[in-house]
Amino acid sequence: MPRVKLEEQPEYAFSHTVTVRVTDLNYGAHLANSALVELLHEARARLFHQLGCSEVDLGDGHTGIIMADLAINFKAEGFLFEALCIDSHIAELSRKSFRIFQRVRKEEGLVALAETGIVTFDYRVRSPAAVPETFVLALQSYLKREEIER
Numbered sequence: 001m002p003r004v005k006l007e008e009q010p011e012y013a014f015s016h017t018v019t020v021r022v023t024d025l026n027y028g029a030h031l032a033n034s035a036l037v038e039l040l041h042e043a044r045a046r047l048f049h050q051l052g053c054s055e056v057d058l059g060d061g062h063t064g065i066i067m068a069d070l071a072i073n074f075k076a077e078g079f080l081f082e083a084l085c086i087d088s089h090i091a092e093l094s095r096k097s098f099r100i101f102q103r104v105r106k107e108e109g110l111v112a113l114a115e116t117g118i119v120t121f122d123y124r125v126r127s128p129a130a131v132p133e134t135f136v137l138a139l140q141s142y143l144k145r146e147e148i149e150r
Contacts, residue, residue, distance in 0.1 A: 003073075004071045004073065005073065006071060006072075006073045006101075006113040006114070006115050007113070008103055008110075008113060009089045009091070009101045009103070011089060012087030012088060012089045012101070012103060013088070013089055013090075013143055014043075014046075014047045014050060014087065014088040014089070015085055015086070015087050016042070016043040016046045016047070016085070016088070017083055017084065017085050017086070018042065018083070018084050018086065019081060019082070019083055019084070020035075020078050020079060020080055020081060020082045020084060021080075022080060023035070024038075024039070024078075024080075025080060029080070030077035030078060030079055031077060031078030031079070031084075031111070033072070033074070036072065036074075036078075036104070036114075037070070037072075039084065039086060039104070040070075040086065040102055040104075040114050040116070042086075043086035043088055043102060044088065044100060044102075044116070047088045047090070047100070050142065051135070051138040051139060051142055052138055053134070053135060056123065058120065058131070058132045058135035059132055059134030059135050059138055060132040060133075060134050060135075062122055062123055062124045063120050063121065063122050063123075063129050063130075063131075063132045063135075064120070064121055064123055065118045065119065065120060065121060066118070066119045066121045067116055067117070067118060067119075068097070068117035068118065069116070069117040070114065070115070070116050070117075071114065071115045072112055072113070072114045073112060073113045073114075074111070074112050075110040075111055075112055075113065076106075076108070076110060076111050076112075077111075078106065078111050082106050082107075083106065083107070084104055084105070084106050084111060085104070085105050085106070086102055086103070086104050087102065087103045087105070088100055088101070088102045089101045089102075090139060093131060093136065094131075095130055095131065096119060096120050096128045096129065096130055096131065097118060097119045097120065097131070098118050098120075098131065099115060099116065099118065100115070100116045100118060101113075101115050102114040102115070102116070120132070
């Protein structure tokens with residue numbers, strides 16, 4: 001069976017650090033795949049917060065997101081109490097969607113790569129909608145700020 005093969009992005013503008021909790025472990029005593037999805041979600045929510053918006057309001061008061069797809073490549077195990085850094089990058093913006101690329105790493109190296117397809121969704125009419133200009137401007141402003149700080 002062919003595997004989905006994700007690649008690291010050249011840059012990640014957002015970072016969030018978490019510690020593996022006992023509730024994140026599976027019966028093999030390492031980070032469970034379901035827990036990793038939850039940690040990626042947490043990092044995504046924090047990314048939107050840094051942009052001044054949320055998953056249910058991308059800045060225009062009614063457009064949020066729906067996850068269309070998610071692919072993960074596991075590269076190493078995560079263990080109890082390890083610090084994981086989740087780096088995120090938004091790219092491939094189109095009229096009604098974009099992608100979020102995420103890299104999970106620990107001191108010893110790469111734990112996982114993830115890629116999420118996001119569809120923008122107008123919750124008033126329950127239908128896909130255009131990516132709000134407020135979101136695009138917030139993202140551009142954040143990326144410029146990051147560039148200046150480097």
